[in-house]
Amino acid sequence: MFTKSxxxxxxxxxxxxxxxxLMTTEGFAQSNKSSFNxxxxxxxxxxxxxxxxxxxxxxxxxxxxxxxxQNEGLSKESAQTVCKxxxxxxxxxxxxxxFKQLTQQVNxxxxxxxxxxxxxxxxxxxILFE
Numbered sequence: 001m002f003t004k005s006x007x008x009x010x011x012x013x014x015x016x017x018x019x020x021x022l023m024t025t026e027g028f029a030q031s032n033k034s035s036f037n038x039x040x041x042x043x044x045x046x047x048x049x050x051x052x053x054x055x056x057x058x059x060x061x062x063x064x065x066x067x068x069x070q071n072e073g074l075s076k077e078s079a080q081t082v083c084k085x086x087x088x089x090x091x092x093x094x095x096x097x098x099f100k101q102l103t104q105q106v107n108x109x110x111x112x113x114x115x116x117x118x119x120x121x122x123x124x125x126x127i128l129f130e
Contacts, residue, residue, distance in 0.1 A: 036063050054096040061103075062087055078127050085123030093119075 038059050045055035062083050069079035090099050105112045 036066055038063055050096070057096050057100050058087060058091065061090075061099075081127050082120070082123045085126060086119050089119045089123065090116075 041059035041062060042052060042055040045058055046052055050058070065083035065086065066076075066079050069082055070076060074082065094102065102112050102116060106116060
C-alpha cells in the first residue's frame, strides 16, 4: 500500500518532470515505453474542436505523462488513469494557451509548480482509493 508521502513524492516528481519536458519532444519517440499514438490523440482532439497546434500541446503532455508515470512505477493502466484525469482537470481549468504558459513557468514559479502538482496529487489519490 502506498503512503500519502510516497504518493505525493511520485506525483511531485512526475508532474514537475512532465511540465519541464512538455515542449521538448525531439527524440522522445525512441524512449516511449507506452503504445501511445500521438497522431491518433491529435485527431481525436481535433474532432472535439481543437486546432492541431492546441491538440499537440495536450497530446505532448499526455505522452510525457504516460512515460514519466510508468517510469515512476505506475502500471500502464494506472498511468493512463492519472494522465487522463490530469488532462481533464487542466482542460477544465485552463485554456490551452494558459496551460502552455504555466508549464513554461513551472521552473521559476513555485506557486505554479504547486498548483499543477496539486492536480496530479488529486488524480493519483483517486486511483489509490478506488
